[in-house]
Amino acid sequence: MAFYNPLQGKNLNFPKKYKDKIEQYCSTKPGGGKSLGPSHSPFERQVDLWFLAFCLGVQKGKKTKSRASYRFIEGQVLARRSYMIELIEIVSISDTREPYIIGNANKLAEIANEYAATGIDILFNALKYSKEEPLWNLAEYFKDNL
Secondary structure, X not given: OOOOOOOOOOEEEEEHHHHHHHHHHEOOOOOOOOOOOOOOOOEOOHHHHHHHHHHHHHHHOOOOOOOXXXXXXXXXXXXXXXXXXXXXXXXXXXXXXXXXXXXXHHHHHHHHHHHHHHHHHHHHHHHOOOOOOHHHHHHHHHHHHO
């Protein structure tokens, strides 16, 4: 079965300054190693962490052009997550005021990565919000701030 995915083959990026920290919060570890469990690694995959960072960037209403970023995966990972693609498209339409932006996959990826670059700072602060494990810090942050 074919899935609609305009981000197929497009890079999803993180700012390089977080490269060493991202895997510690994800239960799947491309670099190898064992997860400490959901309390310490609240995200199943890196793309889940990226998508929450994207959402936090959108909530903040700010995009950041990361000078130094790296591709952690390509957009085909979103193929079975249509809600992620749809939200990226809706945000991109709202951001540009151009409904045909959804035909420009490069621009969709750029907008999504820029919002994620803003949100990653917020997310990493939230993961260390108090003196609890990262999952509980995240929950407390959301309770107090959103």
